[in-house]
Amino acid sequence: xxxxxxxxxxxxxxxxxxxxxxxxxxxxxxxxxxxxxxxxxxxxxxxxxxxxxxxxxxxxxxxxxxxxxxxxxxxxxxxxxxxxxxxxxxxxxxxxxxxxxxxxxxxxxxxxxxxxxxxxxxxxxxxxxxxxxxxxxxxxxxxxxxxxxxxxxxxxxxxxxxxxxxxxxxxxxxxxxxxxxxxxxxxxxxxxxxxxx
Numbered sequence: 586x587x588x589x590x591x592x593x594x595x596x597x598x599x600x601x602x603x604x605x606x607x608x609x610x611x612x613x614x615x616x617x618x619x620x621x622x623x624x625x626x627x628x629x630x631x632x633x634x635x636x637x638x639x640x641x642x643x644x645x646x647x648x649x650x651x652x653x654x655x656x657x658x659x660x661x662x663x664x665x666x667x668x669x670x671x672x673x674x675x676x677x678x679x680x681x682x683x684x685x686x687x688x689x690x691x692x693x694x695x696x697x698x699x700x701x702x703x704x705x706x707x708x709x710x711x712x713x714x715x716x717x718x719x720x721x722x723x724x725x726x727x728x729x730x731x732x733x734x735x736x737x738x739x740x741x742x743x744x745x746x747x748x749x750x751x752x753x754x755x756x757x758x759x760x761x762x763x764x765x766x767x768x769x770x771x772x773x774x775x776x777x778x779x780x781x782x
Contacts, residue, residue: 643722644669646715653710653730666700666746667730674732683776690748691774699749699757699781700770702731707740717745757781 644652649669656667656674665674665682668689675686677700690698704717714730721728731744749757754771761769761781771779 642670643727646718649718649730650710650715657732662732664733665731667732668727669730670727677770677772677778680776683772683778687772687774687776690750690772692750694751695774696751697754697774698772699752700729700731700746700772701749701760702744702746702766704744705742706744707742709741710743714743714745721745721747754781 652669652672653667656672660674662674662676664678665676666686667674668686671689673685675682677683677686687698703721704713706713710730718728718730726747729746729748731746732741733744734741757769757771758781760766768780768782771781773779
């Protein structure tokens, strides 16, 4: 089996490259934030919808946007990881949420779960988050949408992340350094939370 950290390293590099090449100003939006034009393809609407169905066990991004918006409007949580497979948002600092999230993401050995962010997107969901969500799903991964608030700066971020489990923590630190990750969240059995900085 190919080294999981190598696979994820490739994903992060591709994600960075697509963020660098995406220019928001080339993609006009209406007042609700939905794309109005700016590019195109020769696919008919029905064909495009087929390309979104990349995985039988993951919802399409358009459905995830709606699920996420519904959750966000109903919650008072400022920081959470939204899991499209459950339709729930989990605050890792809440012991009950942390334990449920761990149970949903760990392997049969109950190894720690590491959360790896691949975007650093200020603001709401956008084309950038869509591209990264679809990229992870196409690689067989189950993305999360993280929302967190930088209270010092007053900024709100919505990021796409994925989880690793069953990997050596030294390799996780090496991965963190290589990809200039500020911190990686580690969730252990019992809902124990650590930030690897």
